[in-house]
Amino acid sequence: MIAVLASALSSLFPNIDDWGELGKACIDTLLMLSGSLALTIVLGLPLGILLYLTGKGQLRQMPIFYAALSLLVNILRSIPFIILMIVLMPLTYVLVGTKLGIRGAIPPLVIGAAPFFARLVETALREVEQGVIEASQAMGATTWQIVRHVLLPEARPGLIAGVTVTAIALVGYTAMGGAIGAGGLGDLAYRYGYLSYKSDYMVVTVFLLIVLVQLLQMIGDRVVAHFSRH
């Protein structure tokens, strides 16, 4: 059975001589994605909360601080990821001791995606009804209690949707990272599919990336639906 499938695949994609390498690339992409997504959330969520709280008319309004933070976020978001990766190489080396591979890819991925995710968090939190926040203040809640017990639970569907969008953006970033030595499916597509004219590689990696994005979207939508039943 497996032999039949393998021979069918190799006759369909004659240029792919090492399926094992393809599998490893898949795993690398998933590792890069999960590692960078986790760190993006850890960094981007507090950043988004800070943006929300210090914004105009919010609980801890601080116009100058907000403007500065907002500018920084915008600057990081305007740099194309591939440039960001090159610019950050020295910093990456200091942080993880290498500029290459999965480890080398994670710092630029996180620094590229965290500001993006922070904006999504800010937007999701703004969707929480002002009245609920006012009610909590009237009950004597501290700002931290409001964040922890009101804003985050009430904005949960929006936050999860933000994680989904960020994860999908990160899939794109990891593929780009492949071009400058990050490994993973992007690397394979670039080296074999583009530089060595083995278009089979291109077809298979693109197909796998599509499957990955579809899966992420589906899981994200499921989780959002679960939490929006009320």
Next chain:
Amino acid sequence: MIRFVDVHKSYRVDGKDISALQPFNLDIADGEVFGIIGHSGAGKSTLIRLINLLERPSGGSVLIDEVDLTRLDDRALRDQRRHIGMIFQHFNLLSSQTVAANIAFPLRLAGSHDEEAIASRVAELLERVGLSAHRDKYPSQLSGGQKQRVGIARALANRPSILLCDEATSALDPQTTASVLELLAQINRDLKLTIVLITHEMDVVRRVCDRVAVLDAGRIVEHGSVADVFLHPKHETTRRFVDEALPEEAAGGAALYAHVPGRILRLSFRGEATWSPTLGRVTRETGVDFNILAGRIDRIKDLPYGQLTLAMQGEGTDRALGALRAAGIEVEEMTR
């Protein structure tokens, strides 16, 4: 006792100060139901938010039991707020939490971790507002009236001495409004807490309030017992609010009766006078004749009252007016 001393409030908009509330003094006694009525934009939602300092006054002091809230630091103010419950027009419940969790929320905010104590307090509050069967539902599964009951239970969780109602019935239909007002009146009786409510409906004031202040363009134009203000409105704004509650009188006033012979009188009965047959006795004794043009008998909170508009004819009319007044009936003659 809630006490406003020389309080005023203005907002800065585009570099200019816009006054929301003109300087005023007001005392609200312990255990009373105090209504603040006004049109939208009159400043009533600003006024009610001064009591828990969700709005800070631009000047003056807000005292609760002689403690000046404007001088408290953040922590002390949060402690004070825990003793002041508040309910809202749009309920403002946590949509991600069940009814029970919503009611437990202020207890948790106050630092209670005793799950057993929380559960029993929640059960007690659910019982009080009649929602025991709905404890595990989410707010979106409830009707408006039920949501407001959850709001009331939540506001009562920390055993406050004051309950603030911000247009609490404005989003509800008349029947639900009546039942929510009944619940508020019952809570006021049972728990002896002070209720301050704002509304734009005179009927809400008439049903539950002991005293009322009328707010017009940031000024308190009239205040006093509901019966006085309701039966003898002085300010134009007050009169319009009362007319909304008594539509038949509003239509044309005295001009409506221009063709009716005799003197047009308006009689107001209050309390026990409403139930005694004074009018019959006086007309028999003075030999006057009368014709009823309009009338109603109703209640202002628990006080029965009646209002009759009469056309009175006969030589004894002046004597009849004296006898009616002597019997405790307020008589106004309508000029035409």
